Amino acid sequence: MEPRKLFLKYLLIYFFLILGFIYLHVINIEKIIYPFSEEKVESTVDFVYQQF
């Protein structure tokens, strides 16, 4: 493949890889799409109070 086509191919691959990493993994893209959604955080562990 000639260098110019190779360059464009890798440019696209890197572009989507970096952009995807940032928006999917680094920041939560859902907050940009749904900015008014309620933030609800719960504990995934149920702690039961026990005497012993």
Place this chain on the structure above:
Amino acid sequence: MKKNDRKFLIVHFAALLSALFLVFITVLFISKNTDRIPEKHKLVSGQQKKWKGFYSSLAESDQAELDFVASIRSKNQITLLGSSEFGNSPYASYNFLPDSAGLPTLGVGKGFHQCFSMFCELLAVHEHLENSEICIILSPTWFHEYGTNTESFLEFVRPNFLNHIAADKSIHTKYKSAIGEYIDAHLDEFSGISNSMEYLVDKYRLENKTEPGFLFSALRKTMKEIHLSVYSVQDVRYRIDSFTVPLPDTALVYSDDYIAVLQNNFINSVTNNHIYVEDEYYSEYLVLEDGSQRPGKIREMNFENNREWSDFLLLVELMHESGANCSFIMQPMNPFFYSNLELNDPLIDSVSAVLGAYEIPFYNMYSSDTSSYEPGTLKDIMHLGDYGWMKINNFLIEQYGTP
């Protein structure tokens, strides 16, 4: 290196650099087209409705959160923070003091409500802490566990509190960082993470550059600054309309005899054991299948890497710096049941020394031997009885008012 390989590497490198540049332009473009500009502040307003009794969770209603803030803001009201000893006894301070001594008192707590939750709750209202009457009831059992659990943290450290802590620039970084460290250490125990929680985690990691997530947090922080219109944390302010508290015209005057009667009543009510534990509790929890009594032993406390101990120090530091009119109480454990309570003596001495250094009043109810323990102080092996509550009431009246 072959000529073709070099050419291949140069193409990759050029493509990568160009992609980074294009990503930057794209992020800026998306950011400019995100049209949500949040209000700088969120106002929570309402009327104070509770000035006696207790809340077992601040998550039970918005009113609970509001009443807690109102209690801290009111300089003539005691805020009592505790844990599993809170119940419906008429002698519990949050019932007895308002009804009989003319002292409005609001209790907040239930089992697992420990130093770190308390620290966060109080940090969220730090601007109102000066001269606020706050009493914290500690339990020696907390220092044998692993600190505040995530369920309790979320129940008491409400989203509005976390938002305020994250957004308020006057709160010292060391406190924000401490909360960030807690959330970071328990990330897998939360179902998700809010903006303010994420902000605090990043704050902690960026303060501690050796943390594994440092680079990730640095990138996330930069991205969020670009997308500020979506990710900014709203500060929370409270407007509480009324502090009018109806008080009894005359305060009840009670004598030592009155308290002694409570103690005798309890002692006489115990019929199935000789360790001064309520009959029902004794049969349910302390009798083993073979009919023998469950042995009572505690573990030795380790001060190193003790989460509760470092949370306690953080809480004391906040109380000292804020100028709160704060006091601490250490609850006892029943030495007629536990046979090796002297293992807790270094803890009690250390708590006493720390509070003494800050000149914070401390009422120590703990005793490791049976000769100095007053039966009836506890109704079972670790929960306050009416007699114990009355001893606390006397201490609180001494600290915060006269009957």
